[in-house]
Amino acid sequence: MDDYERFGVPAPPWKDYYLAPLITVVPGERTCLVCGSTFTPKEKYCQLCVNADHNTWDGTGPPSVETVSYLEEGVWRYTV
Numbered sequence: 610m611d612d613y614e615r616f617g618v619p620a621p622p623w624k625d626y627y628l629a630p631l632i633t634v635v636p637g638e639r640t641c642l643v644c645g646s647t648f649t650p651k652e653k654y655c656q657l658c659v660n661a662d663h664n665t666w667d668g669t670g671p672p673s674v675e676t677v678s679y680l681e682e683g684v685w686r687y688t689v
């Protein structure tokens with residue numbers, strides 16, 4: 610039983626066809642823990658934060674995590 614049946618709501622004709630697009634991730638991509646932006650291994654650090662505040666992030670970068678570490682299986686794919 611799907612939600613339409615469960616709640617007695619008429620199902621739209623596209624209900625079996627709608628698929629959310631997969632999130633694309635560059636291999637090695639990381640997410641900045643300060644601003645939430647992503648960056649590639651080639652960029653090394655979040656360029657937005659480094660360029661916005663050279664005093665804080667001079668020569669270093671803000672903390673970051675691997676983007677795939679917080680994504681659920683099945684909602685993302687690597688870029689090709």
Ligand SMILES: [Zn+2]
Binds near residue numbers: 644
């Ligand atoms: Zn950032």
